[in-house]
Amino acid sequence: MADIYEEHAKVFKAFCDEKRLRILELLRDGEKCACVLLEQLDLGQSGLSYHMKILLESGVVESRQEGRWTHYKISGKGSEYAAELLKELTTPNTFIDENNCCNR
Numbered sequence: 001m002a003d004i005y006e007e008h009a010k011v012f013k014a015f016c017d018e019k020r021l022r023i024l025e026l027l028r029d030g031e032k033c034a035c036v037l038l039e040q041l042d043l044g045q046s047g048l049s050y051h052m053k054i055l056l057e058s059g060v061v062e063s064r065q066e067g068r069w070t071h072y073k074i075s076g077k078g079s080e081y082a083a084e085l086l087k088e089l090t091t092p093n094t095f096i097d098e099n100n101c102c103n104r
Contacts, residue, residue: 008089011082014058019043020051024074027061031073058082 014020019041026032026040038048052072055061059078063070 008085010054010058011060011085014055014060014082017051017054019047020055023051023055023072024060027072027074031071033066034070034072037072 015024022041023037026037034048034052037043038045041048043051052061052063052070055072056063060075060082061072061078062075063072065071
């Protein structure tokens with residue numbers, strides 16, 4: 001069961017940094033080469049690589065190689081999963097557990 005929480009945490013980790021949110025905002029306009037992202041962000045190559053690794057591990061972003069450059073885009077499947085996960089985790093259960101009451 002702990003493995004599922006680790007996977008969930010990867011998704012939320014992708015959204016908890018202002019640089020990664022900026023990257024996602026840039027990718028909303030479509031696929032971008034790493035060179036374009038570097039031009040538009042206040043990051044060096046190693047900083048961009050770090051943030052892209054987290055975004056890729058979350059499944060929210062996917063990549064492809066073209067020559068020596070990597071191109072990134074938002075993953076439709078990954079973003080749907082993230083939205084569903086947030087909805088699932090923040091929607092209260094509708095059943096009442098009578099064994100979970102302190103007024104027994």
